[in-house]
Amino acid sequence: MNSLLLAFQFFTVVPIQKSLPMEKRHITGMYSFFPWIGAVIGSIACLPIYFDWSSLMTAFAVVSLGILLSGGLHMDGFIDTSDAYFSYREQAKRMEILDDPRVGAFGVMATVLLIVGKIIIISEVLSAESFHFLFIIIIPFLSRVVLVILFGMTENAKESGLAHFFKQKLHVQTIIPLTASFLFIAICLIGLMTYWLIAMTLLIVLILFICIYRSWSLKNFGGITGDLLGASLELTEVILWITLLLLLS
Template structure:
C-alpha cells in the first residue's frame, strides 16, 4: 500500500483499506523515503558537476514520488498566500488549478533545493548517506505530524486514513525509525551532525504543527505533502550551514 500510494511503482492490485493495513502503511512510510534516497544515490557514481548531480537528485525525488508531495506544497502555497479566511483556503486547497503563488513558490523551492544540495555536495564533509537519510527523515516527520495533529477537515483521503489508523502504533514506530536513522547518521558521519539534525527536526515539527493549527486548524494531505518538501530543504540547509 505504501508503494501504491506514495510512489510511481505500479502496484496493480486491490488492497484492503483496513485499519491494520493503513497503520502498517504509515508505519513503513519512512523506508519509502529511504528507498527513494537509495536510488538517488546512484547518480553520485557519475562524474557530473555538483550542480548537475544536485539537479538529478531533486528530479529523481519528484519523479519517484509521482510529484505527490510537491503537489501538496504548491496547493499549500496557493492557499496560504491568498491571505483569505480559513474556509476560502480550504477551497483553494481543493482547486485543481494552480495559481500564481503556487508557481512562484515551486520555482523558488526547486531552484533553492538544487543550489543548496549542490553546495553541500561541494563540501569535504559530504557523505552519500545524506542523500538517503534526508528523504527518510522527512517522511518520518510526516508520520509524526499526522499522528499528533487533528485533521483540518471532515472529508478527504487524509481524514479517512486518520480515522482508520492506529495513532499510537504509528507514533511509536515512527519514533523508533527516527532513532535508528539518527544512530546510522551519527555512526557514518559524526554525532554532532546527528544531534543537530535531531534538534532541527524537533524544532520543525513544533513550528510547522503550530503554523498549520493557526492557519488551517489542522492537517490535510496537501499540508502533509508540503511538510515533506519544506523539511527536506531545511535539513539540506542545516547541513550546508554546519559544513560552512
C-alpha cells in the same frame, strides 16, 4: 506484505495494479513503511553521484529523481498549500483554495523557488569535503518520519479527503512510538557514520520544525490536510539540506 504494497501504490510511481485491503492494520502498516519508502527513493537518488558530473548536474538529478519516483505527490501538496496560505484570506477561503485543482501564481512562484533552491543547496553540500552519500538516503527518510508524526499528532482540518480517510484507519498509539524509534535509529546512524554534532543538530531542527509546523497548521488551517502534509515533507527536506550546508561549510 499488503501494507508494503499499499505504501508503494499510494506514495510512489511503482505500478501496483492490484486491489488491496485497507483495514486499520493495513493502513497503520502502510504508514510504518512510509519512511522506508523514502530511504528506497534516496538510495536510487544516490546513483547520480557515481557519474562524473558537476555538482550542479548531480544535484539536479537527485532532486528530479525524488520528484519523479514519488509521482510529484508531495510537490503537489506544496503547490496547493502555497496558493492557499499566500492568498492571505480567511481560513474558510484558504480551505477552498486547497481543494481547488487549479494552480495559482503563488503556487508556481513558491515551487520554482523551492526546486531551484533545493538544487543549489544540494550542489553546495555535494561539494563539501565532509559530504557523505548517507545524507541523500537519510533526508527523504527523515522527511517522511516528520510527516507521519505530524499526521498522528494533529487533528484533521476537514472531514473529507484521503487524509481524513486514512486518519480514521490509523492506529495512532502504535504508529507514533514506532516512527519515533525510526527517528532514533536514523539519528544514531548519522552519528556513527558521520559526526554526532550533525546528528544531534538535525534532531533538534526536526523537533523544532514539527512543533512550529503543527502550530502553524492549526492557526492557519485549523488542522492538517493531505496537502499540508505534502508541503511539510518538501519543507523538511529543504530545511535539513540547509542545516547540513551550514554545518559542513
